[in-house]
Amino acid sequence: MPRVGLTPDQVVGHALALIDEQGLDALTLAAVAARAGVATPSLYKHVSGGLAELRRLIAVRVTEELADRLAEAAVGRSGDDAVAAVLRAYHAYATEHPHRYTALPQAPQPDDDLTHAAARLVGVIIAVLREYGLDGAEAIHAARTVRSVAHGFASLSIGGGFQLAEDLATTQNRLITVLTTGLRTWPTP
Amino acid sequence: MPRVGLTPDQVVGHALALIDEQGLDALTLAAVAARAGVATPSLYKHVSGGLAELRRLIAVRVTEELADRLAEAAVGRSGDDAVAAVLRAYHAYATEHPHRYTALPQAPQPDDDLTHAAARLVGVIIAVLREYGLDGAEAIHAARTVRSVAHGFASLSIGGGFQLAEDLATTQNRLITVLTTGLRTWPTP
DNA sequence: CGGCTAAGGCTATTAGCCTTAGCTTTATGG
DNA sequence: CCATAAAGCTAAGGCTAATAGCCTTAGCCG
Structure with missing residues (x-):
């Protein structure tokens, strides 16, 4: 042996x-x-920890990979351009590894490692948002908004949620425009 | 027996x-x-069909329940008000039945029943969008945008994706404003 | 009323999986 | 050169889904 x-x-x-x-x-x-x-x-x-721990480790690894991809995409860009690049990179990763991305939410409860990896991913987004003049609590709300849009689109896309024949790239363009417009005219109270 | x-x-x-x-x-x-x-x-x-078919039937049932909730929320409202109500109803359903909502994307491949139920859900959203003057292909892109936002926020919310202490309801308000603003100033080419 | 058919139960069995326990071998450090 | 810890193994127990085959009930039809 x-x-x-x-x-x-x-x-x-x-x-x-x-x-x-x-x-x-x-x-x-x-x-x-x-x-x-x-x-x-x-x-x-x-x-x-057996299968449960393996799933946890997978979630951590995938989150790290995703954060890397977003960071790569954002470097050297700013403002709307950076947001668009991040959203496209997010969707590209999910499309390239659909099953892997689906494995992401299967982690039981978040542990320290996963929280750390997720924090790095959020950090990339917060950095991109800095050019919109958003900081503090509003930056958090904006980052959540970006993640919601990115995750929702990616998740539905790879899950077969968009069955009609309309072009997906066009939807993505509209989505990006809506998001960047929303960030530029951010509804600060 | x-x-x-x-x-x-x-x-x-x-x-x-x-x-x-x-x-x-x-x-x-x-x-x-x-x-x-x-x-x-x-x-x-x-x-x-055993467990696989049971999962399929569950996805159909949950999709129908969700479509019902969205339809209820939209009735008697219009424009931004209707969109906000639909988004809140979507999130409320996911929050009330988190595991049930998580079961949604677990269906293997979409069959006829599931496609039908999903079409009804999309129909509710398209109806809400009519007041924005969106129709044809642009209505489809807009509906996909709405679903992406709704699903992304709900999914991250119940999956523990938002770990920081910031108020979730505030995030939801910002998200709704971004979405309605985007729909009102829809980037028609 | 008698009987037939189909539907809805059951037990038993197989195959595959995760997990634990305990043994054996390998590699390494003193 | 040996002791020990790490890394492999087999064996076994307890889940699970799924299939096969049997039995009983319900209901209908003559």
């Missing part, structure tokens, strides 16, 4: 590959173990 | 009660059967 030299990160990597290829329902410890070349119980040496 | 007199609708009802009380993961045929006072295999007499 030669050592495989597995690490928790590698286990998550195999799990993500599996999800990408066969969907979220195919995520079983048995399948991950087979892909890693290891017997199922051996996974507990690296992911002691 | 007295007859229980089960119907598919009743099975879905038991399943929804179970989901509401114990979450989506607790949805198993065994648990539904126990609640219905029946052995597990007996469920196949009413829901021949």
Whole structure:
């Protein structure tokens, strides 16, 4: 029984590959173990919490990847341009890895790592909003608005929620315009 | 073994009660059967496709309930007022039945019934948009925008996506203002 | 009233999964 | 060179969904 030299990160990597290829329902410890070349119980040496912890780790990883993509998209842009780029990057990530994105909300309750990763993602958005003169509590409300729009569009899009024939890119353009207009004329009380 | 007199609708009802009380993961045929006072295999007499079909039926039912709620909220209102009411009703439904709402995107692929129910929901939104002078393809894009905002906010809200202490109702107010402003100044090309 | 059919229950079984327990081997550090 | 901890294994228990086959009830039709 030669050592495989597995690490928790590698286990998550195999799990993500599996999800990408066969969907979220195919995520079983048995399948991950087979892909890693290891017997199922051996996974507990690296992911002691079993399937629940694996799902948690997946959510953390996906959140980090998403935050990276948004940060990349925002760099070197400002204002409406940056917001548009962030929204497109968000949707692009979800479209490229639909099952992976669907795995995101499946985490039981948020733990420290997930909260940290989510905070980084929110940080990227808050940074983009700085050019609109939004800060403090209003920046939080605006960031929530951006996330709602981005997540809602991505989620419905990959979930088959938009069944009609109308062009999706056009919808995305309208959505971006609505959002940027809303941010520019932000309803400060 | 007295007859229980089960119907598919009743099975879905038991399943929804179970989901509401114990979450989506607790949805198993065994648990539904126990609640219905029946052995597990007996469920196949009413829901021949097993767990997959049950999930499909649940998605249809929830979509119908949601469409009902939105229609109720919209009646007797118009313009921004109607849009605001629809958004609040959407969020209220998701908040009242968080697990049920989470069950919505779990349907495998959309079938005829689900498409029909979704069409009714979209119909309610399109009707609300008529007062903005939007029709044809632009009405579709606008309806998608409304759904994206409503779903995104509801989904993040019940999924624990908004962890900071800022008031959620305020975020909702800002979101509604951004959306209605966007609809009034709709970017027709 | 008698009997037939179909529907709605049941038990038993199989296959697959997660998880724990306990053993064995490998690698590594002193 | 050996001790120990890490990393693998097999075995077993308890879930689950799903299928097969049987039995009983309800209701209808002659």
